Amino acid sequence: MLFSPRSSTLTARQGANSGPAPKRRALAGVSAVAALAAIGAMGLVGTDYLTSARAETKAGATIDTPYGRAPMSFADLVDKVKPSVVSVSVVNDGGAAKVADNAPGGAPGKGRGGMTVPDLPEDHPLHDFFKNLPKDFGQGEGGGKQRPSQGQGSGFVISPDGYIVTNNHVIDGATKIQVSFDENEKYDAKLIGTDQRTDIALLKIQSSKTFPAVKLSDKSPRVGDWALAVGNPFGLGGTVTAGIVSALARDIGSGPYDYLQIDAAVNRGNSGGPTFSLDGEVIGVNTAIYSPSGGNVGIAFAVPAKTVKDVVEQLRAGGSVSRGWLGVKIQNVDDDTAASLGLTEAKGALVSEVTVNGPAAAAGLKTQDTILQVNADKIADSRDLARKIAEFSPDTTVDVKVWRGNGEQTIKVKLGLFPNSGDPMKPAENEDKPTKDQMELSQLGLTLLPARSGGPKDGVVIAEVEPGSDAAEKGLKAGDIILEVSGQMVAQPDDVVSGVKKAQEMKRSAVLLHVKSGDQKRFVAVQLKDKKG
Numbered sequence: 438m439l440f441s442p443r444s445s446t447l448t449a450r451q452g453a454n455s456g457p458a459p460k461r462r463a464l465a466g467v468s469a470v471a472a473l474a475a476i477g478a479m480g481l482v483g484t485d486y487l488t489s490a491r492a493e494t495k496a497g498a499t500i501d502t503p504y505g506r507a508p509m510s511f512a513d514l515v516d517k518v519k520p521s522v523v524s525v526s527v528v529n530d531g532g533a534a535k536v537a538d539n540a541p542g543g544a545p546g547k548g549r550g551g552m553t554v555p556d557l558p559e560d561h562p563l564h565d566f567f568k569n570l571p572k573d574f575g576q577g578e579g580g581g582k583q584r585p586s587q588g589q590g591s592g593f594v595i596s597p598d599g600y601i602v603t604n605n606h607v608i609d610g611a612t613k614i615q616v617s618f619d620e621n622e623k624y625d626a627k628l629i630g631t632d633q634r635t636d637i638a639l640l641k642i643q644s645s646k647t648f649p650a651v652k653l654s655d656k657s658p659r660v661g662d663w664a665l666a667v668g669n670p671f672g673l674g675g676t677v678t679a680g681i682v683s684a685l686a687r688d689i690g691s692g693p694y695d696y697l698q699i700d701a702a703v704n705r706g707n708s709g710g711p712t713f714s715l716d717g718e719v720i721g722v723n724t725a726i727y728s729p730s731g732g733n734v735g736i737a738f739a740v741p742a743k744t745v746k747d748v749v750e751q752l753r754a755g756g757s758v759s760r761g762w763l764g765v766k767i768q769n770v771d772d773d774t775a776a777s778l779g780l781t782e783a784k785g786a787l788v789s790e791v792t793v794n795g796p797a798a799a800a801g802l803k804t805q806d807t808i809l810q811v812n813a814d815k816i817a818d819s820r821d822l823a824r825k826i827a828e829f830s831p832d833t834t835v836d837v838k839v840w841r842g843n844g845e846q847t848i849k850v851k852l853g854l855f856p857n858s859g860d861p862m863k864p865a866e867n868e869d870k871p872t873k874d875q876m877e878l879s880q881l882g883l884t885l886l887p888a889r890s891g892g893p894k895d896g897v898v899i900a901e902v903e904p905g906s907d908a909a910e911k912g913l914k915a916g917d918i919i920l921e922v923s924g925q926m927v928a929q930p931d932d933v934v935s936g937v938k939k940a941q942e943m944k945r946s947a948v949l950l951h952v953k954s955g956d957q958k959r960f961v962a963v964q965l966k967d968k969k970g
Contacts, residue, residue, distance in 0.1 A: 520618065
């Protein structure tokens with residue numbers, strides 16, 4: 438329990454009012470002497486004990502455990518790595534700089550009062566934060582006039598000549614960047630390159646001095662390993678917090694890359710700062726936190742060192758990152774989808790859309806192909822495929838094994854360059870309002886009607902979804918358009934019936950629907966109900 442000076446004063450006053458002060462003081466003194474005597478009698482106070490305690494807690498001391506030796510203090514490690522960690526200060530003239538973990542600003546985007554909001558992709562970890570800012574956020578007394586803004590983050594030196602790693606969202610939109618060390622030495626820094634997909638940026642200190650540097654680890658951490666985070670939370674530079682690696686390979690909805698989860702205290706301003714192992718090597722770059730309140734709750738995420746290392750090498754060489762591009766939209770294969778396709782296990786990535794004039798289209802990949810393998814690497818799911826394709830250089834030719842129809846095929850694809858911005862998919866055309874000729878498909882739990890008169894690419898519209906049906910549980914809703922059933926394009930509800938019969942003839946327990954919801958296309962495997970049901 439903590440006591441404030443005020444609470445101690447109140448306790449003294451209460452004691453003074455409850456009896457003659459001199460006598461109570463005398464009793465208190467006697468009690469204190471008696472207590473010390475008792476402790477001495479038990480052998481808990483003595484020169485040998487105090488000397489031993491000091492020896493055990495000195496910097497660098499360790500203690501034996503059933504699983505090896507553990508540090509009694511992190512002081513030696515902190516002395517080693519802390520000089521390489523910097524605070525990153527940014528200024529955006531006439532706008533708002535996107536800074537350390539959720540500070541406002543950035544590139545031009547949707548307006549919020551007197552500021553601009555960065556145009557972040559939907560899978561960016563800060564997308565929801567900027568999207569939900571109040572309309573009057575950033576509007577000052579000047580009637581919405583924009584002023585230069587400042588913000589802070591963290592970073593660390595990776596080479597003696599002054600290269601620094603930080604987060605892209607820390608410096609995005611900045612017109613001036615400065616870094617400062619724990620001794621308050623400040624230097625101007627130049628932006629070398631950024632990678633929005635991993636949220637990594639590389640800076641270079643504008644000085645000919647030699648700087649203390651740390652190494653990006655080549656070792657993969659284990660769950661339960663010690664983790665030390667060093668950074669600039671809330672502008673309090675040189676802050677050290679300790680915890681453990683809580684989990685590996687976390688998917689935080691930010692692209693195909695995995696993140697480390699740590700429980701060391703990470704707050705606003707820690708973004709871009711390092712997480713160290715006991716070897717003094719960087720195992721991750723702190724990037725995001727999970728927090729209902731906006732403060733530390735013990736769940737922080739860091740970009741793994743291996744990913745950072747690959748990105749930094751490319752940024753240092755050319756200022757940008759080049760990744761292979763297949764040119765498809767993909768989704769995971771669940772058990773029902775596997776059953777509808779005739780696959781023996783729910784593995785691979787299902788192609789829901791092929792980019793017009795993209796590498797996959799040129800090679801002959803089609804919607805409903807399930808990508809099972811790239812060269813010698815088997816594909817577990819859609820994120821696994823995205824990572825593997827990104828590891829290849831553009832113009833690399835790869836062998837893509839797909840499941841099509843009832844068998845496997847291998848198709849050679851020459852990869853393209855991954856687009857850095859925008860949606861590479863061709864925008865879908867607007868659909869006309871459907872007519873009202875309806876038909877029930879009891880086995881699917883759907884009521885359908887034609888999308889519009891015309892060619893076979895029009896599809897059919899879902900007019901109603903039976904509550905509690907498998908189709909409802911899979912997220913199908915009124916207004917969705919069914920484009921294909923069991924690989925056959927549909928133009929009328931009767932075509933859907935034919936597709937269901939085809940699935941039944943192949944003795945499949947589910948039927949695969951290619952569905953368009955708004956501008957997005959996906960495959961949905963719907964279980965077939967018993968005809969009697």
